[in-house]
Structures are given as C-alpha cells and as structure tokens.
Amino acid sequence: MSTNVVLIPGDGIGPEVAQAARRVIDATGADINWTTRHAGEAALAHGEASLLPQATLDLISECGVALKGPCTTPIGTGFRSVNVSLRKSLDLYAAVRPIRSMANVRTRYENVDLVIVRENTEGLYGGIESEITKGVCTSTKVTTEAASRRIAEYAFRYCRDRGRRKLSVFHKANIMKFTDGMFIRCAREVHDANYRDIAFEEVIIDAGCMRMVQDPTRFDVILAENLYGDIMSDLCAGLVGGLGVTPGANIGEKGAVFEAVHGSAPDIAGKGVANPLALVMSGVMMLNWLSTSRNNPHLRACADRIRRAYDSALNDGATTRDLGGTLGTMEFAEALVSRMG
Numbered sequence: 001m002s003t004n005v006v007l008i009p010g011d012g013i014g015p016e017v018a019q020a021a022r023r024v025i026d027a028t029g030a031d032i033n034w035t036t037r038h039a040g041e042a043a044l045a046h047g048e049a050s051l052l053p054q055a056t057l058d059l060i061s062e063c064g065v066a067l068k069g070p071c072t073t074p075i076g077t078g079f080r081s082v083n084v085s086l087r088k089s090l091d092l093y094a095a096v097r098p099i100r101s102m103a104n105v106r107t108r109y110e111n112v113d114l115v116i117v118r119e120n121t122e123g124l125y126g127g128i129e130s131e132i133t134k135g136v137c138t139s140t141k142v143t144t145e146a147a148s149r150r151i152a153e154y155a156f157r158y159c160r161d162r163g164r165r166k167l168s169v170f171h172k173a174n175i176m177k178f179t180d181g182m183f184i185r186c187a188r189e190v191h192d193a194n195y196r197d198i199a200f201e202e203v204i205i206d207a208g209c210m211r212m213v214q215d216p217t218r219f220d221v222i223l224a225e226n227l228y229g230d231i232m233s234d235l236c237a238g239l240v241g242g243l244g245v246t247p248g249a250n251i252g253e254k255g256a257v258f259e260a261v262h263g264s265a266p267d268i269a270g271k272g273v274a275n276p277l278a279l280v281m282s283g284v285m286m287l288n289w290l291s292t293s294r295n296n297p298h299l300r301a302c303a304d305r306i307r308r309a310y311d312s313a314l315n316d317g318a319t320t321r322d323l324g325g326t327l328g329t330m331e332f333a334e335a336l337v338s339r340m341g
C-alpha cells in the first residue's frame, strides 16, 4: 500500500538535503509516492506566482503529510516568513523537536535526551509589526487561551504517551504577565486537571537557559511559546552536535509537516557539503508518525532501518564536515544506504 507524501525541497541547502533524505527513505523499501511541490524562493524560481502556492497547501492538506526543506526569510526587510504562513495556514500548532546525544558525535555533554514542544501558531513569532510613527515600531504578541491550552494538552499527552516524566514550561511571565502569564496558567491547569502523574515546573527562561547549559540532563520535555521555542531549539541543538543532527515535526489535527530545525544555510548552499542527517531524522519521525496514524507497521520497521544505518555510519566516522568528517551530502546518504544491508 503506497503512501502519498509531498516533498518540498525549499531553498538554499534544501534541495540537496531533500534529495539525500528521499534517497535514504526510498532505500528502506518504504513505499512512498512522492510528489514534489515548491515553497519559498524556490516556488518563484519554478514559475509560481506566490512564495506559498495554494496548490502546495492544498496538496499537503490532501495527503496529510509533507517532508520539507528550509525556506529562506530575508532579514530585516522583504517578505514575511513562508514557514510561519505554512504552519498557520495548515494549523500545525505543535512543533516537536527531539534533542538527543548521538553516539560518536563529540560534544561537551553526554546523555542529553530532551524534547522541545513549541507552540507554533502565535506569540511574537507571528511577526505582527508596524511603525506607528517615524522611529517607533511595535510588535504585537498574541497569546490566546485556546492555543495555550491546546499546546499544553499536546505536550502533556506527549509525555504520557512516550513515558516522559517531567514537563518544564519556559516563560517570562514575571515581565509579560498577561501573555506568558496566561500561557503558564493554562499549562498549570492542564497539569492539575489531568496529568498529576507527570512532574511539572515553571522555569523563567533566562535562568532556564543557564541551567540548560550547566546540566541539560535535568530537563525532559520543554514546553514553550513560539519565539522561545525557536531560540531554545537552536540552543539545544548546540548541546548535541549542532543543526545537522536536530530533526523536527510540525503537527496539527489534520496532518503534519516534517522538517529539520536548521535553515537554508546560504553560506554552504550549492556546495554539496550540508549534512542531510537532520532531515533524514525528520524522515524517521515522519515514518513513525505515518506508521501510527495510518496503522502501517512496515513504516516503523523502515524508520528503524534508517536509525540503525546512521548509528553505524556515525560509529565508523562516516560523517559530513560539520561533524568532523569528509563526506559530501549525497556521499553521506549513500553511506547510509550501503549500511542497510
């Protein structure tokens, strides 16, 4: 039974890592029927009239799942984030980013195993801004009780389903008493009502960052609003080997889009040196999600094959440059394929 998946290569290193991830996933024997659709600057380059074509959104809605490369957002000027629009348009309200120490990836820390659950649809990250008068700009942070409660429910359910023991909500409610105040109140209420078996703590984010770099093993699942979750994701990626090894998923009620935490990496784009592992790992998350949601155990077995292949490659020192190796993007993909037996 073949599974329809939308492949969005994206911008910068996106097409390179997407090609590599597809190669690896196909080599598992997973029967994926890929349809490529474009988003970001790549959409314009492919003759689309918009950065986020309606046809791309429609096909993701129809298939219920996509694997996506990064999309560039210009800094300080230009168009608004395609990623934000995509997540909002499809109501992919939960970003899930597992951060795990990898065997044979040398870092300052050992045994890091945490998950960031990020509210993905509102907060300052919505980018609602204006220049109200010359030289004075404002940014509106929208936090709703419905979205705060929904993401808290998701995060606690995730803890229970995965046997996770503690949820830490990161916030700045001492300063943002209304927005972050409501966010943590919702988390507290959801905890008290239904999840007392899971330990719960409220952590002011600045001190939380310090504690994170002192000892990441004291954290388990982290719940954060959109902007904090974005920043914490890269901080935590740095604990386990960087953006080349940090996968992610954007989950909604009607579907999911899987993408790495990293961006389009313009500094290395087109050179064939990007690490595709983060997108490959996002592909593993996708196969597991499909396996559960479509009741297809074969896809979980395919995900396990990929996991064993990259463990073996890392063990052999067969890695890309960011992890100290010498392999190019597709060479690394082939190194994984050759380890699938």
Ligand code: NAI
Pocket: 013, 017, 069, 070, 071, 072, 073, 074, 083, 243, 244, 259, 260, 261, 262, 263, 264, 265, 266, 267, 268, 273, 274, 275, 276, 277, 278, 322
């Ligand atoms: P970035 O994640 O693209 O790059 C940061 C650094 O990490 C760079 O030195 C880059 O070379 C390195 N890096 C990232 N991914 C790598 C990989 N797979 N292998 C090896 N090295 C890797 O972040 P940056 O520079 O802040 O953003 C660049 C663009 O990407 C911006 O336009 C930004 O808006 C966009 N972006 C898009 C995201 C998405 O589509 N989900 C997420 C983050 C950023």
